[in-house]
Amino acid sequence: MTILITYPKKKIEPFYRLQLANKTDVCYFPLRHLVPKELSREEREKIAQAKNLMLTSPFAAEYYSKKIARLNRQATLYVVSSKMANELKARGVANRIEVGTEENRQALIHKVEAENLTKVVWLLGDVALSHYQTVIGDKVVVYQNMWTEADQGELLLTMLQHKFQQFLVTSTSAAQRLLKSLNKLDSNNEEQQAIFYVLGESTGKYLESHHLRVVYPSEKQNVLDNIIQKIINHGGEGNE
Known part of the structure; x- marks a missing residue:
């Protein structure tokens, strides 16, 4: 096989x-091919002002820890897996981290709705953006999925x-x-x-x-x- x-x-x-x-x-x-995106001033301000940052993929989590963690070290980070949480901690990220109950975006969406989270910002890829149009919070595309x-x-x-x-x-x-x-x-x-x-x-x-x-x-x-x-x-x- x-x-x-x-x-x-x-x-x-x-x-x-x-x-x-x-x-x-x-x-x-x-x-x-996942390609990091340069953020605009407006996008960086949205991230800096967020209370809750939703990291929707391992690449989004890597992007946050390597490129923009300094923008917001107080926000709670929400991730889809314990592996992502452990990798963020290993990279020195000190924010509070919450893990979804399942490894999918729907679990994070449910958390936002169930806990009435405010000042939510989603960090995601361009291909995934269409799945979040009706979801509560601002969306910031941090990488492109190229093919x-x-x-x-x-x-x-x-x-x-x-x-x-x-x-x-x-x-x-x-x-x-x-x-x-x-x-x-x-x-x-x-x-x-x-x-x-x-x-x-x-x-x-x-x-x-x-x-x-x-x-x-x-x-x-x-x-x-x-x-x-x-x-x-x-x-x-x-x-x-």
């Missing part, structure tokens, strides 16, 4: 990388060179880019037999809408580790 993983190799724990390599042939192919036609062509070439039976798809944008290449291959039957492992419901539902076999994490936290364990222990059916 050969698997394509749409997540950076260096972001996966060495222990799991070794176990995956012993289990199957692995191709790491992140379907994105070019040349990238798409390289992905298609990689898929022509390998016969992937499994995919770990870590975002809806990655799923869209992956299916664009899959649809160009004359492999409908193989595609229907492949297993698509995902981290969350939005990605899973998108793939299921294309009649593909999807496997979800069985836990709401540590979803990346959980789904990798499922791949290593492969044998489950789709749509779990």
